[in-house]
Amino acid sequence: xxxxxxxxxxxxxxxxxxxxxxxxxxxxxxxxxxxxxxxxxxxxxxxxxxxxxxxxxxxxxxxxxxxxxxxxxxxxxxxxxxxxxxxxxxxxxxxxxxxxxxxxxxxxxxxxxxxxxxxxxxxxxxxxxxxxxxxxxxxxxxxxxxxxxxxxxxxxxxxxxxxxxxxxxxxxxxxxxxxxxxxxxxxxxxxxxxxxxxxxxxxxxxxxxxxxxxxxxxxxxxxxxxxxxxxxxxxxxxxxxxxxxxx
Numbered sequence: 351x352x353x354x355x356x357x358x359x360x361x362x363x364x365x366x367x368x369x370x371x372x373x374x375x376x377x378x379x380x381x382x383x384x385x386x387x388x389x390x391x392x393x394x395x396x397x398x399x400x401x402x403x404x405x406x407x408x409x410x411x412x413x414x415x416x417x418x419x420x421x422x423x424x425x426x427x428x429x430x431x432x433x434x435x436x437x438x439x440x441x442x443x444x445x446x447x448x449x450x451x452x453x454x455x456x457x458x459x460x461x462x463x464x465x466x467x468x469x470x471x472x473x474x475x476x477x478x479x480x481x482x483x484x485x486x487x488x489x490x491x492x493x494x495x496x497x498x499x500x501x502x503x504x505x506x507x508x509x510x511x512x513x514x515x516x517x518x519x520x521x522x523x524x525x526x527x528x529x530x531x532x533x534x535x536x537x538x539x540x541x542x543x544x545x546x547x548x549x550x551x552x553x554x555x556x557x558x559x560x561x562x563x564x565x566x567x568x569x570x571x572x573x574x575x576x577x578x579x580x581x582x583x584x585x586x587x588x589x590x591x592x593x594x595x596x597x
Contacts, residue, residue: 361413366446395527403520427573451545495568
């Protein structure tokens with residue numbers, strides 16, 4: 351593995367680790383804390399947005415700050431991610447998410463009487479927080495990932511404000527969670543879904559396919575649209591500290 355690719359993979363691992371640990375950790379450890387101190391849907395939504403915002407500026411200039419297989423494939427479809435980065439990025443993202451879920455499990459299980467419940471995993475039908483069916487869950491994940499990628503690509507394109515892309519992208523992920531936590535517990539990220547599902551049980555693993563297929567389809571549709579709306583050859587492929595995305 352070339353040293354540049356190695357640096358990028360490490361950045362994607364830690365970025366995805368932080369997204370999964372911070373966002374899912376907020377849901378597992380703090381969302382329903384007793385005595386009225388729980389952070390609820392709003393707090394969990396902000397936690398996910400803040401993980402992307404902080405890591406976009408911390409390591410985005412190294413790897414491009416994808417932290418999400420759907421983002422990687424959507425940017426690839428838009429012509430903003432090199433072919434050779436796709437598989438290493440996705441592997442690093444999945445491993446990072448699983449490692450984060452394992453650490454979160456260890457911490458959460460240290461509380462006397464703790465039971466995992468859904469462990470912040472994603473689901474539909476009986477595993478949906480609001481008991482939304484498969485069709486509703488699929489469309490929700492597809493649409494929200496589509497717009498997430500459109501925001502990512504648009505805010506990092508030529509002509510967008512320099513130095514600020516991480517902010518609208520983090521806010522977009524916050525809004526996405528505010529809309530869809532009741533429907534699917536919000537994925538828009540196959541790696542984030544995979545880590546908690548492995549610890550939540552076979553029922554969640556059995557529904558994991560939707561949280562790969564729908565986000566990737568939505569992201570790649572956005573990437574295809576972006577080829578018409580923007581100029582991929584003049585815009586890098588992921589958020590960096592200068593507010594562009596580096597391929």
